[in-house]
Amino acid sequence: MGSLLAVLLAAATSPAATASPPAVAPVAVDPAARVIKVTAKKFEYSPALIELKPGVPVVLEFASLDRKHGLKSTDLDIEVEIVPGEVTRVPLTPGKAGKFTFHCSVFCGSGHEDMEGQIVVAP
C-alpha cells in the first residue's frame, strides 16, 4: 500500500512534459497585486482616498461613470485617460511613503478644477 502510493507520487511529480520557455515576456502586471477599483464621474473620484503601502504592488483600475476624465499625479508619474466603457489599468508599486495628490487632467465641466483625490502611502 505504501509502495503503491510512492509509485503514484513519483509518477505525478515526474517531468512528463518538457517545459519550454514562454514565447513572450511576462506581463508587467503582478498577478498577486491587489486590484483597487476607482470610479470617476463629475466631479469626483470614488474612493477619493487610496491607501497603499510602500513596496507593495497594486493595480489601480479606473472606470468612468459618465464622460471622459483623466488622472494625473506628477509625484507618482501617472497620467492616464479614463474613457467610458473602458477599464484603465495602472500597475503601481509605491517606492516611498507620503501623500500624493492626483487630479483630473481632462476638462470635464464646471467642477473640473476641484476634481482630485489623494494616494496615501504609509507602512
Ligand SMILES: [Cu+2]
Ligand atoms: Cu476633469
